[in-house]
Amino acid sequence: MTDNAAKGYACINAGSSSIKYAVYVERGAGLVATAHGQVEGHGPAQLRTIIGQVESHLAPARLAAIGHRVVHGGNNHAGPALVTPALLAELQALAPLAPLHQPHNVAGMEAMARLHPGLPQVACFDTAFHLGNPRVARLYGLPRACADEGLLRYGFHGLSYTHVADSLPAIEPRARGRVVVAHLGSGASMCAMVGGRSVATSMGFSALDGLPMATRCGALDPGLVLHLLRAKRMTPDALERLLYRDSGLLGLSGISGDMRTLLASPDPAAREAVDVFVYRIARELGSLAAAASGLDVLVFTGGIGEHAADIRARVCAQAAWLGVRLDADANATHGPRLHAPDSAVAVWALPADEEAVIARETKQVADAYPS
Numbered sequence: 479m480t481d482n483a484a485k486g487y488a489c490i491n492a493g494s495s496s497i498k499y500a501v502y503v504e505r506g507a508g509l510v511a512t513a514h515g516q517v518e519g520h521g522p523a524q525l526r527t528i529i530g531q532v533e534s535h536l537a538p539a540r541l542a543a544i545g546h547r548v549v550h551g552g553n554n555h556a557g558p559a560l561v562t563p564a565l566l567a568e569l570q571a572l573a574p575l576a577p578l579h580q581p582h583n584v585a586g587m588e589a590m591a592r593l594h595p596g597l598p599q600v601a602c603f604d605t606a607f608h609l610g611n612p613r614v615a616r617l618y619g620l621p622r623a624c625a626d627e628g629l630l631r632y633g634f635h636g637l638s639y640t641h642v643a644d645s646l647p648a649i650e651p652r653a654r655g656r657v658v659v660a661h662l663g664s665g666a667s668m669c670a671m672v673g674g675r676s677v678a679t680s681m682g683f684s685a686l687d688g689l690p691m692a693t694r695c696g697a698l699d700p701g702l703v704l705h706l707l708r709a710k711r712m713t714p715d716a717l718e719r720l721l722y723r724d725s726g727l728l729g730l731s732g733i734s735g736d737m738r739t740l741l742a743s744p745d746p747a748a749r750e751a752v753d754v755f756v757y758r759i760a761r762e763l764g765s766l767a768a769a770a771s772g773l774d775v776l777v778f779t780g781g782i783g784e785h786a787a788d789i790r791a792r793v794c795a796q797a798a799w800l801g802v803r804l805d806a807d808a809n810a811t812h813g814p815r816l817h818a819p820d821s822a823v824a825v826w827a828l829p830a831d832e833e834a835v836i837a838r839e840t841k842q843v844a845d846a847y848p849s
């Protein structure tokens with residue numbers, strides 16, 4: 479292999495339940511995916527599997543850089559950044575704010591640095607897409623000093639929203655209007671975009687806020703947290719476990735955090751968990767439409783958003799007041815165009831492809847790096 483070989487990029491997306499990965503190689507002026515995959519869990523064995531997959535799907539390209547999804551970038555990163563020892567320390571310090579993600583994001587970087595010392599690695603931030611939200615959308619009703627310390631809304635799933643913002647103009651004439659995207663996966667959030675930019679989002683300071691998720695609680699009254707600390711004498715660790723791992727669809731159903739399992743279950747508790755999920759999405763949709771001053775386009779993405787026709791139908795039925803009308807046949811076959819001819823709102827189901835955004839951002843940063 480020579481330096482003239484095309485450049486290849488490995489993309490690593492450590493989510494809460496699994497690691498997704500992809501290999502992209504340069505072809506002409508663009509990037510083409512040669513592999514896309516997912517491994518359950520986050521340990522060294524999973525990283526070894528990914529490394530094997532990357533090596534076998536790279537040739538004849540040479541590995542030019544490795545890109546990582548990083549869930550929390552704090553306030554300092556409005557775009558992707560080269561991984562340095564200082565950046566790693568900064569990302570580690572943010573780990574308590576994203577305990578299901580950040581430790582795995584950092585572990586992936588450290589493992590790849592051991593395997594490929596000197597190879598550029600790039601951090602691609604979920605938070606970057608929302609950093610330009612208006613200040614009123616970022617502030618909590620806390621004393622000003624709290625905001626000055628960084629106690630603000632950040633928002634996540636930004637790589638997925640970037641992918642939607644990038645793909646929508648090719649298929650939807652009103653893509654640059656008032657768009658709400660529902661990213662419904664193991665983690666779930668929603669984002670209002672105007673002109674292709676985020677103006678508000680359902681997640682906040684941490685990836686706990688907003689919608690109930692597979693195992694996370696979603697928005698809570700902070701008074702309830704105080705009650706758990708005081709009256710129930712919960713330790714911070716026990717509280718973290720309750721809110722991040724034992725709540726959401728899993729906690730509500732007592733059965734599973736996996737939507738497929740719940741939809742297949744006749745158990746009333748499974749049905750109620752799904753009811754709460756749908757209800758909260760519909761309420762958040764109204765809130766985000768208010769933040770965007772209206773609704774032109776609604777996009778569903780993520781594992782549930784792409785594949786669960788029943789969930790989409792129920793959310794859209796509750797959004798009839800906004801002018802949403804679904805084409806039942808198109809919805810049953812996952813569109814991607816889902817709206818009926820008389821719908822005031824365009825509705826789409828689009829695949830989540832965070833790895834495509836990681837590849838593009840990684841190339842952009844690595845190309846500027848002296849090799």
Ligand SMILES: Nc1ncnc2c1ncn2[C@@H]1O[C@H](COP(=O)(O)OP(=O)(O)O)[C@@H](O)[C@H]1O
Nearest residue numbers: 493495663664665736737738780781782785786
């Ligand atoms: N055909 C389907 N019908 C309903 N739910 C589905 C379907 N396929 C996947 N899902 C759900 O998607 C969720 C996982 O979404 P995904 O975006 O892959 O998650 P992650 O956040 O881990 O990346 C799970 O709840 C799973 O049950």
Ligand SMILES: CC(=O)OP(=O)(O)O
Nearest residue numbers: 493494634635665685
């Ligand atoms: C931010 C977040 O919740 O990510 P994921 O959906 O990958 O768990």
Ligand SMILES: [Mg+2]
Nearest residue numbers: 493663664665
């Ligand atoms: Mg995900």
